[in-house]
Amino acid sequence: MVYIFIMHEVNLNGLDLNLLPPLEALLRRRNVTLAAADTGMSQPAMSRALGRLRTIFDDPLLLRGAKGLVLTPKALEISITLRPALEQLKLVFHAPDFDxxxxxxxxxxxxxxxxxxxxxxxxxxxxxxxxxxxxxxxxxxxxxxxxxxxxxxxxxxxxxxxxxxxxxxxxxYLAQDELALVMRRNHPLATHDWTLSDYGEVPHILIRLLNDGVNDLDALLAVQGIKRRTLWSTPHFLAALAAVSATDAVTTLSRALATRFADQFDLILHRPPIDNPSLGxxxxxxxxxxxxxxxxxxxxxxxxxxxxxxxxxxxx
Structure with a gap:
C-alpha cells in the first residue's frame, strides 16, 4: 500500500503538497538539520513540517535510535514509493526535453x-x-x-x-509561389499576348480540391462578364499538366510546379493577365x-x- 496516497485516511483535497519535498528530504536524510538545508527551509520550519506529517500519517515516521534517527516501518514503506512518485509529479509540470x-x-x-x-x-x-x-x-x-x-x-x-x-x-507561413498560365509549347495561342477576354475563348483544365465549385479566378472573370469553358476539372495538379500537354486546353496553377515539369510535358508558361498572381x-x-x-x-x-x-x- 502507498501510504502517501491512502484515500480512506487522507483527504487529498485538503493535503498541503508543499509538505512533499520536506517529507522526501526527511526520509532520505533522516536528519532534520540536513533535510532543512536540502529544501532551503529553516530548522524550526522543518521541525514544524515533521510535526504536521506525523499528524497526517498518524505515525512518528522518525524515531531516535542508537546512531541517530531511524525510519519507522510505515516511513520505510513511504520512502520506497515517494521518490518515483515525485519524479512522475514533476513531469506533470515540466515535460522532458523533446528529442x-x-x-x-x-x-x-x-x-x-x-x-x-x-x-x-x-x-x-x-x-x-x-x-x-x-x-x-x-x-x-x-x-x-x-x-x-x-x-x-x-x-x-x-x-x-x-x-x-x-x-x-x-x-x-511557408513560402511564396505565384500563378502561371500553362499550355503546350505548340498551342495556337502560345505566343499570344493574353488578356482576360482570352480566358473565354479557350477550354480550361480546372483544379478543384474540395469539389465545391469555388474558384477565385472565375469570380474575377465573372466581374468582367467572362465565363470559362471547362474541359475537365480534377483535384490532381499533375494530371492537369498532363491533360494540357495533350490538348488545346490551358490551365492556371502553381508556377513552381509547372516549372518543375515544363520540360517533361513540353509546356510553356505565361504570366496570367491578372493584377496579383502571387500565392502565399x-x-x-x-x-x-x-x-x-x-x-x-x-x-x-x-x-x-x-x-x-x-x-x-x-x-x-
Whole structure:
C-alpha cells in the first residue's frame, strides 16, 4: 500500500503538497538539520513540517535510535514509493526535453499532389535523418476537413494565406509561389499576348480540391462578364499538366510546379493577365497543437523544406 496516497485516511483535497519535498528530504536524510538545508527551509520550519506529517500519517515516521534517527516501518514503506512518485509529479509540470530522434508517432497531413510532389520528398529526406520514428500520412482534402482537424484526425493542412482559417486554427507561413498560365509549347495561342477576354475563348483544365465549385479566378472573370469553358476539372495538379500537354486546353496553377515539369510535358508558361498572381503558401494546424513540442518541430521542418524547394523553383 502507498501510504502517501491512502484515500480512506487522507483527504487529498485538503493535503498541503508543499509538505512533499520536506517529507522526501526527511526520509532520505533522516536528519532534520540536513533535510532543512536540502529544501532551503529553516530548522524550526522543518521541525514544524515533521510535526504536521506525523499528524497526517498518524505515525512518528522518525524515531531516535542508537546512531541517530531511524525510519519507522510505515516511513520505510513511504520512502520506497515517494521518490518515483515525485519524479512522475514533476513531469506533470515540466515535460522532458523533446528529442525528435526518439519520437514515435504518425503525423497526418491534408495535402494535394502539388505538395506531395514539391515539398514531401525534401521533408521526408530530412525527417528520415532527424526523426526516423515518425510515420507520415498524406490524405486528400474533403468537405469534412475542418471537422477532421478539430477531431485530431488531421494534424496539418496546406492552404493559401488568403484562405479563411476555421475557429481554433492558426497558420504558419511557408513560402511564396505565384500563378502561371500553362499550355503546350505548340498551342495556337502560345505566343499570344493574353488578356482576360482570352480566358473565354479557350477550354480550361480546372483544379478543384474540395469539389465545391469555388474558384477565385472565375469570380474575377465573372466581374468582367467572362465565363470559362471547362474541359475537365480534377483535384490532381499533375494530371492537369498532363491533360494540357495533350490538348488545346490551358490551365492556371502553381508556377513552381509547372516549372518543375515544363520540360517533361513540353509546356510553356505565361504570366496570367491578372493584377496579383502571387500565392502565399501556409501550413494550418489547430492552436492546441502548438503546445505539443513534436508538432511545433514538425511544422518547422515543413517550413524549412518549403523554403528550400521554392528557392530552387525560383532559380529555375
Amino acid at each position: 525528435p530522434k526518439t519520437a514515435q508517432r504518425t503525423i497526418r497531413f491534408a495535402s494535394s499532389d502539388l505538395h506531395n510532389t514539391l515539398i514531401f520528398p525534401t521533408l521526408l529526406r530530412n525527417l528520415s535523418d532527424q526523426a526516423p520514428g515518425l510515420d507520415i500520412s498524406c490524405e486528400p482534402y474533403g468537405p469534412d476537413l475542418i471537422s477532421r482537424m478539430a477531431g485530431g484526425d488531421i494534424d496539418f493542412a496546406f492552404a493559401l494565406e488568403t484562405s479563411p482559417l476555421p475557429t481554433g486554427a492558426q497558420s504558419l 503558401n501556409v501550413l494550418v494546424m489547430a492552436k492546441a497543437r502548438d503546445h505539443d513540442p513534436l508538432m511545433a518541430w514538425v511544422a518547422d521542418q515543413v517550413k524549412r523544406a518549403a523554403i528550400e524547394v521554392y528557392a530552387v523553383s525560383g532559380r529555375r
